[in-house]
Amino acid sequence: xxxxxxxxxxxxxxxxxxxxxxxxxxxxxxxxxxxxxxxxxxxxxxxxxxxxxxxxxxxxxxxxxxxxxxxxxxxxxxxxxxxxxxxxxxxxxxxxxxxxxxxxxxxxxxxxxxxxxxxxxxxxxxxxxxxxxxxxxxxx
Numbered sequence: 001x002x003x004x005x006x007x008x009x010x011x012x013x014x015x016x017x018x019x020x021x022x023x024x025x026x027x028x029x030x031x032x033x034x035x036x037x038x039x040x041x042x043x044x045x046x047x048x049x050x051x052x053x054x055x056x057x058x059x060x061x062x063x064x065x066x067x068x069x070x071x072x073x074x075x076x077x078x079x080x081x082x083x084x085x086x087x088x089x090x091x092x093x094x095x096x097x098x099x100x101x102x103x104x105x106x107x108x109x110x111x112x113x114x115x116x117x118x119x120x121x122x123x124x125x126x127x128x129x130x131x132x133x134x135x136x137x138x139x140x
Contacts, residue, residue, distance in 0.1 A: 004096070005032040009061030011114040012091075015083050017076055018107045019098045022068050027113075029059040031123070058120040063111040074102040083108065 007013040009030050071079045076097065081089045098106055 004093070005030050005060060006116075008063055008111060009114050009116040014111050015080060015088070015092075016109040016111065017080065017092075017097050018109055021070065021107045022065060022109060025065050025067070027062050027064050029121075030061050030063055031057060032060045032120070033057045057123045059117070059123065060120045061114065061116040063114045065109055066112055067110045069108045069110065070105050071108060072102060073098065073100045073104045073106045076100075076106045076108070079108060083110070 004013060008016070069079065077089070080092060084092075098104075
C-alpha cells in the first residue's frame, strides 16, 4: 500500500506490524500496489504535501526480513516502542495496527538493509497481499 511500501525501501519503516507470521527470511522484494492509504492521502492533501503515486503495481525495492517477533496484540505498542523508541512509535501509523484483542497474536517484522530501486519492475499480474516467487535480481 502506498506510501508505506516506499517508506520500507527508503529504510524509514524498520518494523512492520502484521496480523500474520512469515516463515520466509532474507532479502525480499517490496511491492507497491496501486492501493493508497486513504487516511494518509487525506492528511497529505490537508497539509499540502507532495503526493507521488505509482500508477501500476510494481516492485520498488528490496529489504532483508531478519526476524519476526510474535506478541499479544495488547502488548504490541509496548514492544514497538521498545524496538524503535518514542519517535518511531509517533511515526508509525496507528490505523495500520490491527485491532487489539488480548487473545490474538500479532507479528512484528524486522527489516534491515533496505534498497530503493532506480528502475522499479512493472508487474503484469495482479498481486495482493501474498507471497510469490519471482526470479529477479537486486540492483547493485
